[in-house]
């Protein structure tokens with residue numbers, strides 16, 4: 075079996091975690107701030123807050139930007155459901171912006187058209203959440219310019235993209251956004267088991283992200299409403315959550331950070347091999363915008379209409395039967411029954427619809443071997459003689 079993604083855990087990673095298990099703190103000790111500092115420094119962001127998942131990170135990012143009932147949040151339809159659910163957790167409404175046909179990221183053209191219409195109807199979004207699909211940054215300079223013109227805030231869902239760059243700067247530096255979110259789920263570029271992080275350069279947002287991840291409690295007298303009752307005193311001043319990361323997880327994350335550049339470089343080598351070996355007129359390979367250096371979480375091919383009559387579904391089934399655990403990233407969010415109830419019109423998203431009928435994510439992870447890679451390539455290219463498999 076070859077999965078589409080897999081974590082890479084070294085002996086050193088294991089030792090770092092075991093050291094924490096033998097230490098005084100399993101949570102709220104020194105490992106979490108050490109991990110946060112390492113990521114903030116790598117990304118050149120002023121503040122970083124580790125949490126227990128990217129889903130939690132997206133939730134507190136929305137809360138910190140004041141998303142609430144009656145507000146509107148826009149994201150890409152080609153994403154994991156968490157990019158949209160975060161707005162619903164806050165009582166806001168969600169809408170989607172169609173994708174670009176080449177990058178599969180939120181289309182800036184579609185975004186601008188939708189903003190013009192929304193302004194006419196007096197229903198502009200409060201927050202837009204561009205998703206860096208497969209690890210490739212969205213066109214953040216253009217989205218940022220639109221945010222200034224139309225007055226919305228930006229959360230980058232960079233769950234796929236740690237280790238990637240945009241205009242030669244590390245993704246996560248929030249140069250063109252208010253908050254950036256990373257995921258450390260095992261299929262992503264680095265892992266903490268479960269885990270996520272919010273990065274920002276804004277001191278006000280930093281205070282509020284920190285509060286929301288831990289019950290809305292404050293411990294410094296300057297943040298309190300009352301005069302402290304005594305040295306034991308703390309106050310809850312907002313309704314927060316327990317979204318904290320443990321020191322056990324942070325130790326793994328910190329150890330993984332040391333190999334982040336290696337992981338991404340290995341992913342680029344694998345992508346180059348696929349690019350060489352999968353030159354077929356019926357396949358579209360991932361296009362890279364010249365402003366980007368992708369984290370390459372995913373390698374997404376598109377099965378175009380072809381004389382051989384091979385469809386996306388046939389190729390998908392053939393690869394799964396061969397033990398290659400390909401996947402589709404993603405089912406357009408508006409097609410999920412929970413969202414469909416809200417009455418989205420799929421005709422509004424022609425590029426997302428076409429993408430969903432063509433895309434397949436093939437195995438992409440740092441430890442994929444040359445033999446495994448060749449096996450995947452052969453399975454894709456083998457003439458469709460295996461009628462019995464279809």
Ligand SMILES: *Cc1c(COP(=O)(O)O)cnc(C)c1O
Pocket residue numbers: 126127128129130153154156157205231233234256257258259268269270
């Ligand atoms: C994985 C992922 C998430 C959620 O991450 P978790 O850490 O599993 O909560 C959110 N958005 C995107 C685009 C993802 O791929």
